[in-house]
Amino acid sequence: MKPTSFQTWQSVQGEVLRRIHSREWAPGAAIPNEADLAQEFGCARSTVNRALQSLADSGLLERRRKAGTRVSAQPVTKATLEIAVIRHEVEAKGEKYGYRLIERSICRPPIATSGAMQLDPSKKLLFVSALHLANDAPYAFEERWINPAAVPAALDEAFESISANEWLLEHVPYTSGEIAFSAVAAPQETASILGCAQDCAVLAVDRLTRDAQVSVTKVRVLFRPNHQLRTNL
Amino acid sequence: MKPTSFQTWQSVQGEVLRRIHSREWAPGAAIPNEADLAQEFGCARSTVNRALQSLADSGLLERRRKAGTRVSAQPVTKATLEIAVIRHEVEAKGEKYGYRLIERSICRPPIATSGAMQLDPSKKLLFVSALHLANDAPYAFEERWINPAAVPAALDEAFESISANEWLLEHVPYTSGEIAFSAVAAPQETASILGCAQDCAVLAVDRLTRDAQVSVTKVRVLFRPNHQLRTNL
DNA sequence: CAGTGGTCTAGACCACAGG
DNA sequence: CTGTGGTCTAGACCACTGG
Numbered sequence: 001m002k003p004t005s006f007q008t009w010q011s012v013q014g015e016v017l018r019r020i021h022s023r024e025w026a027p028g029a030a031i032p033n034e035a036d037l038a039q040e041f042g043c044a045r046s047t048v049n050r051a052l053q054s055l056a057d058s059g060l061l062e063r064r065r066k067a068g069t070r071v072s073a074q075p076v077t078k079a080t081l082e083i084a085v086i087r088h089e090v091e092a093k094g095e096k097y098g099y100r101l102i103e104r105s106i107c108r109p110p111i112a113t114s115g116a117m118q119l120d121p122s123k124k125l126l127f128v129s130a131l132h133l134a135n136d137a138p139y140a141f142e143e144r145w146i147n148p149a150a151v152p153a154a155l156d157e158a159f160e161s162i163s164a165n166e167w168l169l170e171h172v173p174y175t176s177g178e179i180a181f182s183a184v185a186a187p188q189e190t191a192s193i194l195g196c197a198q199d200c201a202v203l204a205v206d207r208l209t210r211d212a213q214v215s216v217t218k219v220r221v222l223f224r225p226n227h228q229l230r231t232n233l
Numbered sequence: 234m235k236p237t238s239f240q241t242w243q244s245v246q247g248e249v250l251r252r253i254h255s256r257e258w259a260p261g262a263a264i265p266n267e268a269d270l271a272q273e274f275g276c277a278r279s280t281v282n283r284a285l286q287s288l289a290d291s292g293l294l295e296r297r298r299k300a301g302t303r304v305s306a307q308p309v310t311k312a313t314l315e316i317a318v319i320r321h322e323v324e325a326k327g328e329k330y331g332y333r334l335i336e337r338s339i340c341r342p343p344i345a346t347s348g349a350m351q352l353d354p355s356k357k358l359l360f361v362s363a364l365h366l367a368n369d370a371p372y373a374f375e376e377r378w379i380n381p382a383a384v385p386a387a388l389d390e391a392f393e394s395i396s397a398n399e400w401l402l403e404h405v406p407y408t409s410g411e412i413a414f415s416a417v418a419a420p421q422e423t424a425s426i427l428g429c430a431q432d433c434a435v436l437a438v439d440r441l442t443r444d445a446q447v448s449v450t451k452v453r454v455l456f457r458p459n460h461q462l463r464t465n466l
Numbered sequence: 467c468a469g470t471g472g473t474c475t476a477g478a479c480c481a482c483a484g485g
Numbered sequence: 486c487t488g489t490g491g492t493c494t495a496g497a498c499c500a501c502t503g504g
Contacts, residue, residue: 010490022405022443027406044494048470059315060407065501066470070313077316079412082292084309149346169307173260174293180463183416183436201347201434203416207466210483212254230413233440241473266489277475283489298482458502470502481491 005042009199010042011075012051018069020060028073079231083179083205085166086142086221090134098133100195101160109145116208117215119147126154128164131193137196137224144219150211164217168209172216181229186222196225201226238275245274245284253293253304261306262295311429312464316412316438318399319375319454323367331366334393335426342378349441350448352380359387361397364426370457371427376454383444397450401442405449410442414462419455436460 006012017086031037034052038045045142052069055061059076063069092096105127106177108114126146127132133140146154151172159167185199205221239245264270267285271278285302288294292309296302323330338360341347347354359379365372377397379387379417384405392400418432427435438454 001379017407027403037469041489045471046473046495047493049473050492053472064503065472066468066503068470072320074399075316075406076321077412079316079413081312081314081414082309083312085307088307088309097352120310127409134436136473141263166307170260170348174250175466177466179310179462180462181414181436182459182461183434185434195384199434201416203414203430209466227416228415230411233410233442246473268489277477279489279492280474282472282492286491296490297484298491299484299487301489467504469503470501472498474497474499476495479491479492480493482489484488485486 007047007092009047009050009054012037012043012048014056016043016051016055017060017120018179025071027071028069030070033068055159066200069183079233081231085169086132086140086163087166090132090139093134094138095134095139098136099163100133101132101163102129102133106148106155113145113218117145117147118217119149119215123149129161130159130163130165137213139219140223140227141190141193142219142221144217146217148213150214150216155204164219172211175211175216177207179208180206181199182206183223190222194224200225203229234268236308237248237274240276240280242280242283242287245270245276245281246287248283249288250293258304260304262340263301266301267446271333296418298419310466312466314462314464319365319373319396319401320399323372326365326367328372329369331369332394333364333366334391335362335364339381339388346378346451350378351366351463352382356382361392362397363392371397373454373456374426375400375452375454379450380448383447385456397452401450405444408442408444408449410440412441413439415439417455423455427455427457433458436462 006015025031034048037048052061052063054064059078060072061069064074087097106124107127108122109125111121113180113192126148127144128146129143131141146164151168153171157167172196182225183201183205184204186194186196186202188198191198191200202225203223208218209216239248242435245331257327258264267278267281270416272283274281285294285296292311293305294302294306320330339357341355342358344354346465359381361379363376364374375398379397381388384401386404388399406441415437416434417437419429419435421431424431424433435458436456441451
């Protein structure tokens with residue numbers, strides 16, 4: 001039999017990675033087509049396809065019909081952050097989770113909010129703010145606007161023992177939306193809730209959630225100082 | 234022919250999503266196995282497999298051999314951030330990119346740095362700090378430690394006209410590593426470089442890069458105030 | 467137009483883990 | 486032990502797009 005044979009898509013991927021790392025296939029250069037590789041590797045074309053497709057997803061390869069496959073010259077790193085329910089996040093760290101409702105009201109949102117949610121500014125929304133605790137210390141502060149038109153049942157929920165976070169996940173799961181990460185100076189009120197100095201730098205996660213085009217909720221979560229979001233590349 | 238037939242994995246996925254959204258398949262509940270679905274949908278099992286696997290990757294389904302497939306009760310949202318070379322990031326916004334080297338030296342790193350890089354603290358490393366500009370205004374400040382043992386060629390590069398960012402990508406591409414996002418108060422020196430107030434809240438991206446187990450570089454990038462990292466969900 | 471990747475199929479074997 | 490997903494194969498058709 002010819003040199004080596006690769007029978008699993010993972011092993012094919014490994015071999016492709018080796019050639020890229022060793023610069024046998026240089027950055028920006030084209031690599032053989034699937035059929036040729038399949039023959040060389042002694043496997044079916046679909047196996048090669050699986051391996052290459054996976055590498056293309058991670059940004060290492062660029063593939064185009066007819067043009068073929070080439071090694072990305074300047075691969076765009078893709079960092080995947082897992083955003084879990086905060087309770088799970090805390091428990092995963094081995095800390096005790098706690099929850100405290102701070103405010104619940106029905107009122108007209110700031111224009112910036114109604115604008116971002118693409119809703120009529122005169123319509124009232126449900127506002128909920130709450131504090132998440134880890135080992136009884138402040139962990140994250142969340143301010144949330146909920147669109148009652150999208151989730152009428154929310155008006156009947158007090159959010160005193162369950163976070164809006166989890167409640168929404170249970171009642172309107174599998175939504176789409178946008179998320180943004182930034183750094184902000186903690187406003188005075190927030191700072192006192194989080195137990196840090198005013199204008200302390202904290203990580204902010206802003207999230208807008210839609211269910212079939214209509215905005216369901218918009219939330220800003222401010223984490224305790226020094227909080228990090230980490231992942232592997 | 235039976236009701237509808239689904240011939241592409243995307244259409245199968247669409248139908249599965251519909252059933253999940255409509256709660257026909259409730260959160261936490263098991264769904265039929267691949268063979269049954271294939272028969273119902275009038276397609277091959279591998280087509281169903283492709284569709285379900287993709288949904289499992291995105292966290293909507295949980296699959297285990299023998300146990301079958303079930304709808305995730307509390308799906309973990311996965312936000313994928315694309316971390317491009319800063320020059321590209323700036324240019325993609327339609328702004329003019331600029332680069333200014335601030336410091337380049339060879340010295341012993343702080344213990345925290347050598348520790349994180351798992352290197353001998355007494356060994357000297359190459360330190361490079363630089364400012365990235367957008368439309369001539371500060372965009373991001375980067376402080377970087379480079380391990381010459383891993384990239385000897387770096388010692389011959391001045392980094393005066395090319396950022397270490399891009400230089401490294403060209404010379405040791407396709408590395409692995411870790412990345413972390415946090416909020417920090419800009420130290421006095423950094424603040425003056427970025428042109429913001431001292432202790433201003435800025436987004437920090439810390440990145441450790443390895444090439445086959447050995448640390449290549451560790452970098453902290455501080456973005457201008459109000460910078461956001463965004464993505465869709 | 468023609469080469470390349472994208473996908474589908476029918477069938478098969480296997481690894482894993484639930485019971 | 487056995488059901489389920491994970492994967493491989495050989496072959497086929499097709500969509501896209503570069504030349």
